[in-house]
Amino acid sequence: MKKRLVAAAVMAAVSGIAHAQSSVTLYGIIDDGLLFSTNSKGGHLYSLSSSILQGSRWGLRGSEDLGGGLKAIFVLESGFDPNTGKLAQGGLGFGRQAFVGLAGKYGSLALGRQYDLVVDYVGILGVARQWGGIISAHPGDIDNFNNAYRVNNAIKYTSANYVGLTFGGLYSLGGLAGDLTRNQIYSFGARYTNGPLELGAGYLNARNPNVSFFGNSTSGAIATNVSNVTSPVYSGYGSANTYQVIAAGGAYTFGSATLGATYSNIRFLNLGSSYASAFAGQSVTFNSAELNFRYQLTPALLVGAAYHYTKGGDIDGQTGATYQQGQVGVDYFLSKRTDVYLIGVYQHASGNAVETNSKGVDVVVPAVAAINNLTPSSNQNQAALRVGIRHKF
Known part of the structure; x- marks a missing residue:
C-alpha cells in the first residue's frame, strides 16, 4: 500500500514537472465602435465597425x-468581426497567423503563415500600429506597414537580441x-533599440504579387485577369x-514625448x-514619408498627431498621384486591458491613378481620396x- 502511495506521489510530481515545461495561452483583442466618414462614393457613412x-x-x-535551452513554439491566430461573428482575412480559419517552430539561444525558426520583416521592424514605427489604427495607414497600406497582407508557406528566422540588435529573414516557397x-x-x-532610440529597416520582394501576396495564395492560378487589390491607390498595378x-x-523618446519618422519606396x-x-x-514607383508624434499626458492618457505624404510616379506620360494625409488621436x-479612443483623419489626393474599367482595360483616371479600409471618395477629399x-484578454 505504501509503495502504491509513493509511486502515485512520484507520478504526480513528474506530471507536474512536465506540465510546468509546457504552456498554452489563450489571448485576444476585441475592438469596436462608431465610425463616420465623409464622401464615401459621394455620401456620408455612419457605421458600427470593428478592428480600427x-x-x-x-x-x-x-x-x-x-531541454538544453531549446523549445518548440506555435501560434494560431484568427481574426473576426464581433458585430457579425464572421471571420476576417477572407474567411480563413487562422488568417492572421499560423506557424510552428523551434526557438533557442540563437533565435527562432518557424514555418507557416507569418508576417514579413517590413511589418516586424518598420511597421511598428508607423502611426497606424501605435495609436492611429487602420484608417491612419498609408493610402491603401501600399507599403504593408499595417500588415494588410500576410505571407503563406513561409520559412522565417528571427535572431536573438544582441545588445539591442535583432534581425531576421523570410522566404516563401x-x-x-x-x-x-x-x-x-x-x-x-x-531593428536596433538603445534607451530612448529605436531604428528599423526592412525589405520585401513578392513575385507575381497579384496571386502570391495581394491574392493571398501561392497555389492558385498562375495568372488572373482581375487585380486582387481593392484600393484605388494601386489597384491598376496588380499585373x-x-x-x-x-x-x-526611427523614433526617439524624450521624457513623455516620442517623435518618429518612416520612409518607404514601393x-x-x-x-x-x-x-x-x-x-x-512599364514600372511605377511610389515614395511615402511619415512624421509622427505622441505625448503621454498622464499614465492613462495619450495624445498624438501625424502627417504623411505619398507620391506616385508618372504613368504613360501622365502625372502620378499624390496623397497627403493628417491624423490626430486621443487614447x-x-x-491595463481596456481603453477608449478617438481618431480623426483627413486625406487629400491629386494627380492621376490607374484603374481597370468595366471592359477590363487599365486606364488613367484622376486620383481620388481613399482613406485606408474605407469606401473611397468620389473626389479628391x-x-x-x-x-x-478596445479590450484585451
Missing part, C-alpha cells in the same frame, strides 16, 4: 521546453511545379511581375506580367472620425 485601432482576434500561443521563382516572396530586416518595398524608420515592376495591361512593360486607458473601445 487593432484587428479583433483570438489566438493560442504555446511552447514546450525541449512559390509552390508551383517547374518554376521555383514564380510566386516566391522573400524579406529581411533589422506587375514584382512588388518591392524598401523601408526604414515599386511595381514590369506591368502586364500577371495579366494583360495597357501599360505592359484613454480605463485599465475625404475625412473620417472614429470613437471606439
